[in-house]
Amino acid sequence: MQASKPWLRHYPLQVSPSYDYPKSNIASFLLDSARDFPNHEAIDFLGRRYTYKELLRQCRKLANALKELNINKGDRVAIMLPNCPQAVIAYYGGLMAGAVIVQTNPTYTERELHLQLADSGAIALITLDLLMPRVSKARENTALKDVIITTLSDGLPFPKNILYPIKRRREYPNLKVKYSKSEGNHRWSSVIRQSKDTPICEEVDADTGLAMIQYTGGTTGQPKGVMLTHANLLANAVQVSGWFYRMELGKERYLAALPLFHVFGLTVLLNQTIFQAGTLLLVPRFDPKLVLETIRRRRPTVFPGAPTMYIALLNHPETQEDDLGSIKVCVSGAAPLPRDVQEKFEQKSGGKLIEGYGMTETSPVTHCNPIWNFRKPGTIGVPLPDTDVRIVGEDNLEPLPIGEIGELAIKGPQVMSGYWNRPEETAAALKEGWLRTGDLGTMDEDGFFTIIDRKKDIILAGGYNVYPREIEEVLFDHPAVKEASVLGVPDQYRGETVKAYIVLKDGWQVSDMQLDRWCRDRLAAYKVPKQYEFRTSLPLSLIGKVLRRKLKEELETKEENLNIT
Known part of the structure; x- marks a missing residue:
């Protein structure tokens, strides 16, 4: 086995290469933790605290309320909420009712929301009052029947819950939400208050029963609905938990700055915390100052x-020497982790910051560097237990030789069952149980994997393949560079040429000539950017991934305007 899976020899002794996975509704995590730790703190939201006993009671109330609205097993229920207690209650309450959860980004435009509601066939939505103007327009010509509307004050502690409505009226004077059962609009507080907390948790076939339709981020095109079963999510929670073998049951505090509606936050934070009977420290959005306040107040582990996120905290003027000292483990995902960021964060915190890899189609985690053992910075680490990975070519699934660049193919219990209503795309992505990821990478002799880039992002410059990630890593090493993104732009002579978008650290000034010299000392000439654009920020997803698609759209718009003039 170790010949075909060389990574196994680098597994810590405490990590098994294989696990037995539960076959149940994933909401059983909450039932188990509430049974064993009823009075333990489950959630802290800006000072408002919920025990496991109280969280379970609220989830049961919502589950029974959904049943009263004639939501049956397999019906889709969308959740459009930031990080707040209601997001946790909606997720587990919906699963207990047997619904298929559709997580929706609260920043979506009316058009994006409509596409997702229409595609998923969601019949109910749980959302914020502030988002109702968009929801009211987007729900037209969809299957949506019921909308349960909450407000942030429903989850806030006293006296913030009293003061928030005053602040909301001042900031949104024209916001008027109509609560009418005849129109399918229900007030969250009334639904929870009037519903029964009778025990409820629908039995499911974990292997075939969908827990979620999780939409891909759409960084390379229109989002697709990824079908994740209860077994997929259960397995990934167990795999990640096994990897974090030093974490103590009922004792850890998880800082939830990642959005829970994203699959990374959903598994590594929400499901993981509840599975481990930990405390979820919810932050409504990543704001460095608020995160620092939360760290000082609750000392997350x-x-x-x-x-x-790590870059922002390291560079924030209010970050003190001992602020990060409680943090034992950080797992970085969504984008390449610069080595200097890793080293500085570990130095300040005394904990471990390791890089991993995953995608929506894999629930999401497939790789991780060992936390307390031999690791290789700059790599995404090794496959998790029961996860097989190959580097393959274009034509088949045969593994390529060690060190050769090819496409990552992944097989494991966390791999999706397919794309919702897209049989052709499912057939193209899944072959003999293997998921072709679209990511290019290599495997070394120790079984550690390195991501080179997305297949779709390769720059073809003068007949050479240029990988943006390689150039970005060189730029990140420059002491003045805070953020960098590279993409290909049209070039009459080379076909495409390399353009770099740069955000400098505060107080630094660097010219494109200086960056050019820096790159020429470290890259072959054909890889060196020919264009530089200095900016104050880059377009990011809510999880912190640079949206190259947005940069390409900006370029296309500029070219169209030039052609018009």
Whole structure:
């Protein structure tokens, strides 16, 4: 086995290469933790605290309320909420009712929301009052019947819950939400208050029963609905938990700055915390100052995030020397982790910051560097237990030689069952149980994998393949560079040429000539950017991933305007 899976020899002794996975409704995590730790703190939201006993009671109330609205097993229920207690209650309450959860980004435009509601066939939506103007327009010509509307004050502690409505009226004077059962609009507080907390948790076939339709981020095109079963999510929670073998049951505090509606936050934070009977420290959005306040107030021990989050905290003027000292483990995903960021964060915190890899189609985690053992910075680590990975070519699934660049193919219990209503795309992505990821990478002799880039992002410059990630890593090493993104732009002579978008650290000034010299000392000439654009920020997803698609759209718009003039 170790010949075909060389990574196994680098597994810590405490991590098994294979596990037995539960076959139940994933909401059983909450039932188990509430049974064993009823009075333990489950959630802290800006000072409002819920015990496991109270969280379970609220979830049962919502589950029974959904049943009263004639939501049956397999019906889709969309959740459009930021990080708040209601998001947790909606997720587990919906699963207990047997619904298929559709997580929806609260920043979606009316058009994006309509596409997702229409595609998923969701018949109910749980959302914020502030989002209702968009929801009211987007729900037309969809299957949506009922909308349960909450407000942030429903989850806030006293006296913030009293003061928030005043602040909301001042900031949104024209916001008027109509609560009418005849129109399918229900007030969250009334639904929870009037519903029974009778025990409820629908039995499911974990292997075939869908827990979620999770839409891909759409960074390379229109989002697709990824079908994740209860077994997929259960397996990934167990795999990640096994990897974090030093975490103590009922004792860890997880800082939830990643959005829970994203699959990374959903598994590594929400499901993981509840599975481990930990405490979820909810932050409504990533704001460095608010995150620092939360760290000082509650001293989290686990902080999954994106590189941009760690960079922001390291560079924040209010970050004190001992602020990060409680953090034992950070897992970075969504984008490449610069080595200097890893080193500085570990130095300040005394904990471990390791890079991993995953995608929506894999629930999402497939790879991770060992946390307390031999690791290789700059790689995504090794496959998790029961996860097989190959580097393959274009034509078949045969593994390529060690060190050769090819496409990552993944097989494991966390791999999706397919794309919702897209049989052709499912057939193209899944072959003999293997998922072709669209990511290019290599495997070394120790079984550690390195991501080179997305197949779709390769730059073809003068007949050479240029990988944006390689150039970005060189730019990140420059002491003045805070953020960098590279993409290909049209070039009459080379077909495409390399353009770099740069955000500088505060107080630094660097010219494109200086960056050019820096790159020429470290890259072959054909890889060196020919164009530089300095900006104050880059377009990011809510999880911190640079949206190259947005940069390409900006370029296309500029070219169209030039052609018009």
